[in-house]
Amino acid sequence: MRIEGKALCLPQDIDTDVIIAGRYLRTKDRKLWAVHAFEDLDPGIAPRLAGAVIVAGKNFGCGSSREQAAIALREAGVAGIVAPSFARIFFRNAVNVGLPVVECDCPCTDNTLVVAELEEGYVEMGGSRIPARKLSPRMIGILKAGGLVDFWRASH
Amino acid sequence: MGTLSEEILGAPAGEYVDRKVDRAFVHDGTGVLTLEAWRCMGSGRIADPSRTYILFDHIAPANNSITANLQAELRQFAREHGIRFSEVGGGICHQLMSEGEVLPGEVVVGADSHSCTLGAFGAFATGVGATDMAAIWSEGMTWFRVPHTIGIRLSGTLPPRTEAKDLALTYVGRLGMDGASYQAIEFSGTGARGLSMDDRLTLSNLAVETGAKAGLFYADRVTCEYLAGFGKKVVPQVPAGCCYARTISIDLHEIVPVVAVPPRVDSVKPVSELEGLPIDQVFVGTCTNGRYADLERFARLVAGKKVKVRTIVVPASGSILARGIESGIIRDIIAAGCVVGSPGCGPCLGAHMGVIGEGEVCLSTANRNFRNRMGVGGEIYLGSVGTAAATALAGVLTDPGGA
Numbered sequence: 353m354r355i356e357g358k359a360l361c362l363p364q365d366i367d368t369d370v371i372i373a374g375r376y377l378r379t380k381d382r383k384l385w386a387v388h389a390f391e392d393l394d395p396g397i398a399p400r401l402a403g404a405v406i407v408a409g410k411n412f413g414c415g416s417s418r419e420q421a422a423i424a425l426r427e428a429g430v431a432g433i434v435a436p437s438f439a440r441i442f443f444r445n446a447v448n449v450g451l452p453v454v455e456c457d458c459p460c461t462d463n464t465l466v467v468a469e470l471e472e473g474y475v476e477m478g479g480s481r482i483p484a485r486k487l488s489p490r491m492i493g494i495l496k497a498g499g500l501v502d503f504w505r506a507s508h
Numbered sequence: 509m510g511t512l513s514e515e516i517l518g519a520p521a522g523e524y525v526d527r528k529v530d531r532a533f534v535h536d537g538t539g540v541l542t543l544e545a546w547r548c549m550g551s552g553r554i555a556d557p558s559r560t561y562i563l564f565d566h567i568a569p570a571n572n573s574i575t576a577n578l579q580a581e582l583r584q585f586a587r588e589h590g591i592r593f594s595e596v597g598g599g600i601c602h603q604l605m606s607e608g609e610v611l612p613g614e615v616v617v618g619a620d621s622h623s624c625t626l627g628a629f630g631a632f633a634t635g636v637g638a639t640d641m642a643a644i645w646s647e648g649m650t651w652f653r654v655p656h657t658i659g660i661r662l663s664g665t666l667p668p669r670t671e672a673k674d675l676a677l678t679y680v681g682r683l684g685m686d687g688a689s690y691q692a693i694e695f696s697g698t699g700a701r702g703l704s705m706d707d708r709l710t711l712s713n714l715a716v717e718t719g720a721k722a723g724l725f726y727a728d729r730v731t732c733e734y735l736a737g738f739g740k741k742v743v744p745q746v747p748a749g750c751c752y753a754r755t756i757s758i759d760l761h762e763i764v765p766v767v768a769v770p771p772r773v774d775s776v777k778p779v780s781e782l783e784g785l786p787i788d789q790v791f792v793g794t795c796t797n798g799r800y801a802d803l804e805r806f807a808r809l810v811a812g813k814k815v816k817v818r819t820i821v822v823p824a825s826g827s828i829l830a831r832g833i834e835s836g837i838i839r840d841i842i843a844a845g846c847v848v849g850s851p852g853c854g855p856c857l858g859a860h861m862g863v864i865g866e867g868e869v870c871l872s873t874a875n876r877n878f879r880n881r882m883g884v885g886g887e888i889y890l891g892s893v894g895t896a897a898a899t900a901l902a903g904v905l906t907d908p909g910g911a
Contacts, residue, residue: 370879377537378574392880414685415621417620417636437686500643501545501549504646508551
């Protein structure tokens with residue numbers, strides 16, 4: 353499974369409160385979460401998310417378990433997220449909503465093309481190939497299905 | 509012979525296991541998405557309604573029509589499927605699960621990150637997202653990677669005017685915001701055995717702020733006596749003498765009153781270094797510090813005095829509020845000039861009542877101080893109940909030792 357897009361660099365310890373603020377949670381309108389993603393960090397980020405690969409520092413998605421954070425990024429058209437480590441609930445949520453996540457420690461330059469190969473386990477950016485942790489076959493299966501709901505429907 | 513997590517999950521650290529879930533709960537916030545995912549999955553069944561809980565706490569009572577409609581749908585769903593339900597004002601999900609529901613040795617999942625609170629009972633309790641929960645509703649099972657464990661060995665007793673909250677912030681500060689990522693924390697030692705159930709719940713509650721999957725205590729005499737109060741008979745767990753990935757030791761004598769400086773929970777400083785900082789609002793409550801012992805401590809410190817800043821006190825559950833009314837501590841809190849809110853999460857996540865304004869600073873007994881969490885442009889310092897009381901009375905950040 354392969355993802356690619358322009359790099360959008362973010363710092364470490366991005367919490368789910370800044371991905372989507374608590375004040376926007378009480379709705380089923382998924383587009384609303386996409387529009388307000390990262391609003392409290394920088395309102396200029398949301399318009400850049402479509403087709404981007406987020407390349408962040410360690411511990412991405414820490415804090416609240418709100419799945420709206422992963423949904424917001426998927427709805428916004430983020431191709432995937434590359435970070436040296438993820439907070440575990442966000443990591444699981446991302447896979448469950450069909451948002452590719454790649455554990456890889458790579459330097460980031462904004463707008464550079466990023467390619468990540470999830471099964472083979474590497475990320476290519478700016479002419480160099482950096483090893484990434486491979487996802488389990490089950491996780492790849494869920495991502496390929498588009499998320500746990502569709503994976504579950506297909507297997508029951 | 510393993511860690512408590514290994515014993516409960518039945519496999520060594522690092523292995524993936526499919527495990528039956530003993531109790532699963534959601535709140536009004538995560539329940540909406542869980543219900544949506546569950547409907548899309550199309551199983552049409554709830555594996556075990558008697559062990560499935562929907563507990564309203566995040567925006568309770570509802571603040572507007574959108575929230576009210578979402579809650580009405582969940583309420584109706586719980587009724588149709590015979591799911592255990594707690595109405596607005598019942599209290600915070602983690603607190604309700606700690607009032608005689610969760611038992612030692614159980615596997616407990618909550619659709620909320622602070623579900624790790626319930627590890628205080630010697631249960632394996634962790635947070636999951638809504639879609640994972642939808643699958644758990646259908647199947648009664650989920651998968652886990654058995655975590656490696658960091659041991660926190662506690663010795664001694666806390667000095668006067670310090671609390672489990674100061675100890676909790678201290679260990680978060682030492683481990684850092686991702687210091688225990690993908691791992692469990694086990695609290696042990698003579699210092700752990702001397703802590704009350706309320707103190708243990710506070711310590712387990714903050715485990716997720718280090719990235720931990722769970723924060724566990726071994727069930728002992730204190731646990732058994734506490735659960736006996738709810739009519740539950742349990743036996744102590746015997747530590748297996750296991751091996752930890754890493755061990756840190758904390759001498760409780762050395763703990764001082766601390767606060768976490770925004771916007772990081774691991775940015776922990778002694779209150780004495782920041783005394784005099786202007787504060788606009790004090791908030792006492794949440795799944796960290798909204799229990800009866802917390803409210804009683806707060807009432808004792810403010811009784812007969814007047815607070816100098818607006819102070820919001822929110823009991824963690826309806827039974828705590830009822831007990832507080834009966835004992836008179838709620839009267840003392842109100843007489844001191846505080847407002848008491850309906851049991852639930854209160855202003856913690858900035859979704860309804862008690863939101864702070866731009867440039868305002870709140871001293872909160874909660875567990876998160878992320879940017880804009882309690883209101884756009886506002887800042888949150890996290891501290892103990894004693895620090896909250898001293899600060900409320902002085903109107904500026906104040907060390908409880910000097911109060």
